Amino acid sequence: MSDKIPVTVLTGYLGAGKTTLLNRILSEPHGRKYAVIVNEFGEIGIDNDLVIGADEEVFEMNNGCVCCTVRGDLVRIMGGLMRRKGKFDAIIVETTGLADPAPVAQTFFVDDDVRAHAALDAVVTVADAKWLSDRLKDAPEAKNQIAFADVIVLNKTDLVSADELAEVEGRIRAINPYARLIRAERCQVALADVLERRAFDLDRILEIEPGFLNTGDGHDHHGHDHGHDHDHDHNHDHGHGDGLKHYHDEDMQSLSLRADRPVDPARFMPWLQALVARDGKNILRCKGILSFKDDDERYVFQGVHMMLDGTHQRPWRDGEARESRVIFIGRDLPEQAIRDGFAACIAA
Amino acid sequence: MSEQAVASLAERVVPFDLGVPIIATRFLGATAAFACGEEMVALVGADGAATRVAVHGGAILCATGDARRIVTGGDDGRVVALDADGAIEVVATDAKRRWIDSVALHADGAVAWSAGKTVFVRTAKGDIKSLDVPSTPGGLAFAPRGFRLAIAHYNGVTLWFPNMAGTPEFWEWKGSHLAIGFSRDGKFLITAMHEPALHGWRVADQRHMRMSGYPSRVKSMDWSADGKWLATSGADELILWPFQSKDGPTGKPPVMLAAPNRSCVAALACHPAEEVVAAGYGDGTLRLVRVSDGAEIPVRAATAAGPDDASGAISALAWDARGQMLAFGCADGAAGLLKL
Ligand SMILES: [Zn+2]
Numbered sequence: 001m002s003d004k005i006p007v008t009v010l011t012g013y014l015g016a017g018k019t020t021l022l023n024r025i026l027s028e029p030h031g032r033k034y035a036v037i038v039n040e041f042g043e044i045g046i047d048n049d050l051v052i053g054a055d056e057e058v059f060e061m062n063n064g065c066v067c068c069t070v071r072g073d074l075v076r077i078m079g080g081l082m083r084r085k086g087k088f089d090a091i092i093v094e095t096t097g098l099a100d101p102a103p104v105a106q107t108f109f110v111d112d113d114v115r116a117h118a119a120l121d122a123v124v125t126v127a128d129a130k131w132l133s134d135r136l137k138d139a140p141e142a143k144n145q146i147a148f149a150d151v152i153v154l155n156k157t158d159l160v161s162a163d164e165l166a167e168v169e170g171r172i173r174a175i176n177p178y179a180r181l182i183r184a185e186r187c188q189v190a191l192a193d194v195l196e197r198r199a200f201d202l203d204r205i206l207e208i209e210p211g212f213l214n215t216g217d218g219h220d221h222h223g224h225d226h227g228h229d230h231d232h233d234h235n236h237d238h239g240h241g242d243g244l245k246h247y248h249d250e251d252m253q254s255l256s257l258r259a260d261r262p263v264d265p266a267r268f269m270p271w272l273q274a275l276v277a278r279d280g281k282n283i284l285r286c287k288g289i290l291s292f293k294d295d296d297e298r299y300v301f302q303g304v305h306m307m308l309d310g311t312h313q314r315p316w317r318d319g320e321a322r323e324s325r326v327i328f329i330g331r332d333l334p335e336q337a338i339r340d341g342f343a344a345c346i347a348a
Numbered sequence: 349m350s351e352q353a354v355a356s357l358a359e360r361v362v363p364f365d366l367g368v369p370i371i372a373t374r375f376l377g378a379t380a381a382f383a384c385g386e387e388m389v390a391l392v393g394a395d396g397a398a399t400r401v402a403v404h405g406g407a408i409l410c411a412t413g414d415a416r417r418i419v420t421g422g423d424d425g426r427v428v429a430l431d432a433d434g435a436i437e438v439v440a441t442d443a444k445r446r447w448i449d450s451v452a453l454h455a456d457g458a459v460a461w462s463a464g465k466t467v468f469v470r471t472a473k474g475d476i477k478s479l480d481v482p483s484t485p486g487g488l489a490f491a492p493r494g495f496r497l498a499i500a501h502y503n504g505v506t507l508w509f510p511n512m513a514g515t516p517e518f519w520e521w522k523g524s525h526l527a528i529g530f531s532r533d534g535k536f537l538i539t540a541m542h543e544p545a546l547h548g549w550r551v552a553d554q555r556h557m558r559m560s561g562y563p564s565r566v567k568s569m570d571w572s573a574d575g576k577w578l579a580t581s582g583a584d585e586l587i588l589w590p591f592q593s594k595d596g597p598t599g600k601p602p603v604m605l606a607a608p609n610r611s612c613v614a615a616l617a618c619h620p621a622e623e624v625v626a627a628g629y630g631d632g633t634l635r636l637v638r639v640s641d642g643a644e645i646p647v648r649a650a651t652a653a654g655p656d657d658a659s660g661a662i663s664a665l666a667w668d669a670r671g672q673m674l675a676f677g678c679a680d681g682a683a684g685l686l687k688l
Contacts, residue, residue: 010447047424049406053446055464059485059502062523062543072482072502072524072542080423083369083407111542112564199534253464 004119006196007091009104012126013142014097015136017155021126021187021194022094026031026051030191035081037074038192039096051076058103061110067281067305068109069103078107078114091118098141101125102284102304108256109307111227121303122197125149125179126187129157133168135177136249142270142331146172147252147284147329148304151194158185177254178205178287178327202234202300205256205287205327225341231279232276233329251331257342259324271341272301272308279334280306288326291316293347356646357636359687362396363684372411373664374418376432380675381418382664382683383411389418389430394673396685403428403436410450415669419450419459429462439470448495451499457511460488460497467499469510477510486526486542491551492534500525500539505549520553523540532575536596540566544582546589547555549595559589563612568665570618570625577603577639579625581613582664586627586637605642609633610655617665617674626674628662631655634676647686648676 012018026048030294035050054337055071055078060066074093081091092102101123108120125145128135132154135142146152157165165183173182180201181188202348268290276283283305301310326342358603369385382390382398386407390398399565404422411420417429417437425442439459442448446463453459462485469477483502490497499506502524508516524542530551538548544562549555559580561688567583577588578597585604611630618625623639633649635650637644649662666678674686 055484057502059483059524060522062541062545070542072486075524075542076449076484076486077447080409080449082373082409085410113623186435348478 004120004133004196005085005089005091005117007093007108007118008093008124008195009101009123010094011099011101011123011127011145011148012097012153013132013139014127014147015131016095016097016156017184017187018094018126019152020155021189022092024187025092025191025195026254027257028191032196033085034091035088035091035194037077037091037093039094039099044070052081054093055097055232059078060164063286065281065306066083067102068107068307069108071107072316073102074104074107077115078111078118082117085117092195092218096279099146100141102144105148106307109304109309115309115316116184122150122194122201123148124151124153126153126155126192129154129165129167129168129183130158133164133171141303143175143249143252144284146175146179149176151196151197152176152179152181153184153189154181155184155187157183171249174249175254177331178329179254180204202287202302206289206323206325211273247316253330253333253335254333255328255338257324257326257339259291259342259346260321262291262295262347263345264324265292266296268292268342268345270305275338276303276306276308276342279330282332283328283330285330286326288324288327289313290324290326293320357686357688358646358648360688361647361684361686362394362398363670363682364392364398365391365400365682365684366677368407369679369681370664371408371645372413372418372420372681373675373677374413375412375668375673375675376413376416376418378668378673380431380666380668381413381430381432382677383408383418383420384681389420389496391430391432391434392683392685394687397675400435400468401430401434401436403430409447412451412453413617414453414455419451419453421451421461423447424586427459427464429459431464432543440468440476444494450485450488452490454490454495455492456495458490458519460490460510462587467497467508469497471510479506479508479510479516481506486524487528487539487615489528489530489537492532497676498528498530498537501529501550505537505539514559516565516647519549519550521556523547527569529569529571531578531591532571536591538569540569540580546578550594550596555595555598557596559597559602561602568613568615570616571621572625572639573620573621574623575620577623579616579618581616582625584610584612586613586616586625588625588639603639604679605639606635606637606644610650611652612660612662614661615663616663618669619672620667620669622671626665626676628665628676629671630658630661632660632662632678632682634662634665637675647674648684649681651678651680 061068287305297312300313372383380392404426407423425445427439429437442463504520525539527540545560548557562582568581604678615628621670634648660680677683
């Protein structure tokens with residue numbers, strides 16, 4: 001979005017294949033230079049002075065809120081890396097398999113020095129097609145990582161049957177219908193599909209109707225025409241006859257809001273800020289593309305728990321539908337209150 | 349609005365450009381040493397002519413010094429001391445080649461540094477001591493008297509007597525503590541926190557003091573020559589906390605000096621004898637501010653293209669021992685020497 005260095009956060013439960021993907025990124029001749037912040041030096045078999053060991057030192061900010069956490073080691077490492085700005089094109093932050101992605105993502109929202117030079121590009125979660133369904137039942141960390149993701153690499157698809165694959169994809173979609181889902185074997189994905197996305201994945205929230213999803217969209221063809229007039233309740237079950245299973249996750253939901261008429265920024269911004277201040281503990285992520293009243297530029301934002309970051313992204317294009325779309329992913333979302341609150345922000 | 353009858357000192361500045369970001373400066377006698385963001389320290393004479401000395405094989409992460417040498421830590425795992433003649437001493441090389449995140453010097457010549465969660469001290473005799481702390485240190489400071497090192501980290505500070513057996517003390521305060529320093533008389537210990545606030549302890553009884561209200565993080569602080577004021581960056585005015593009484597600033601507001609600037613104070617240095625503070629701002633402005641009445645003299649005009657442009661922020665400031673020369677360096681590599 002600017003000259004800020006894009007940062008990819010790479011998460012994934014133990015054994016899902018993160019290290020395989022990292023080793024590919026570090027060894028393939030893609031012509032880009034990445035600074036990589038890893039939590040286990042030993043796993044990366046590559047000696048490179050742009051591979052930096054980190055300790056995942058999380059501290060709570062002094063605002064009295066338990067969800068407002070920051071990775072202090074990352075603040076320090078980013079400060080050091082910025083001394084070598086120009087030596088690399090982008091940064092990848094690996095988290096441990098059991099890590100909550102929130103503190104690392106929040107570091108890029110809350111720390112002024114980090115924000116001045118770098119921006120969160122995408123949270124990429126590597127998931128194991130064979131074991132993810134089990135982990136979603138017994139490991140809250142695995143569910144958080146799926147909920148947080150902008151891109152999910154569903155790895156080891158060669159080790160499961162078509163039925164099992166449909167099952168796990170259904171489980172993923174019940175938690176996070178908006179992430180780009182890429183099927184892979186041995187992490188063989190095009191690196192351009194996971195790195196330096198430059199908010200490209202944000203546009204997916206305009207295209208996707210929850211509960212009306214195609215899955216396994218490993219290619220960039222946006223040709224599926226879902227039509228934009230569906231207004232399904234996302235918990236409603238559909239029979240598409242395409243083998244796609246629909247699940248309702250017990251504790252993680254997503255919510256999408258749409259407006260065809262312009263939104264009043266004087267009402268929307270205070271509403272959103274108040275919402276995340278009150279319910280941010282339960283809101284893992286939110287994102288939005290907004291058409292503001294009397295504004296020819298597209299406004300985009302994203303948030304993690306209580307922290308928000310927004311910007312005017314670009315002018316609306318000729319012929320582009322000026323619609324607004326906001327999504328929330330979280331636990332125990334007060335759905336009706338959010339819907340009503342957003343509806344009240346639509347300009348008269 | 350009355351015009352103050354003070355001339356600019358701009359014509360007394362010898363400007364030069366090092367071409368790379370500057371992170372710290374200090375005088376080694378008459379020579380100004382500028383630590384740069386990567387690899388080198390520039391030694392600059394009064395005429396502005398620079399000699400560049402390569403000291404690290406990568407980024408320079410931290411720097412300190414005394415009247416004889418500048419000491420730097422790098423991402424190459426080395427702690428290096430450089431004198432005014434350009435002689436390099438490698439103080440230490442980390443066995444695991446970890447980043448050296450912070451360095452501190454004792455008046456007796458001892459050097460302290462940290463790598464990961466380990467703090468090392470090389471005593472004046474050459475013995476190496478080490479201590480593991482609960483989280484990666486944000487800063488180190490020796491007490492002005494005795495041989496005691498204060499280590500800032502998460503949720504408080506550790507105070508360690510490197511020459512004594514026994515458990516170091518831990519003074520708790522929640523949050524991430526970064527820069528750290530003692531008052532000149534050693535009676536107060538102050539940390540700059542990750543959030544825009546300072547925390548302080550009265551050393552005798554560890555009574556807390558909290559100094560907040562800043563719009564941005566405090567990255568630079570210095571004590572006035574008489575030790576009665578703590579001057580800090582972080583606001584668009586120069587903030588000075590009163591430390592005249594035994595309670596420090598508890599219950600007292602700070603003094604705010606100098607006309608608000610469009611950007612915040614980024615670096616500062618107290619004059620070694622007079623009650624004058626050199627204040628450098630995020631937009632490249634440099635001023636001398638008199639503590640007694642807030643009178644200010646411009647030294648350098650802003651270089652920033654706009655209010656959000658911090659690319660040329662003043663990032664390093666130091667007075668020479670007699671207070672007749674001021675060295676400044678900027679994030680864009682611009683630098684200069686002011687001769688009073
Ligand atoms: Zn919070």
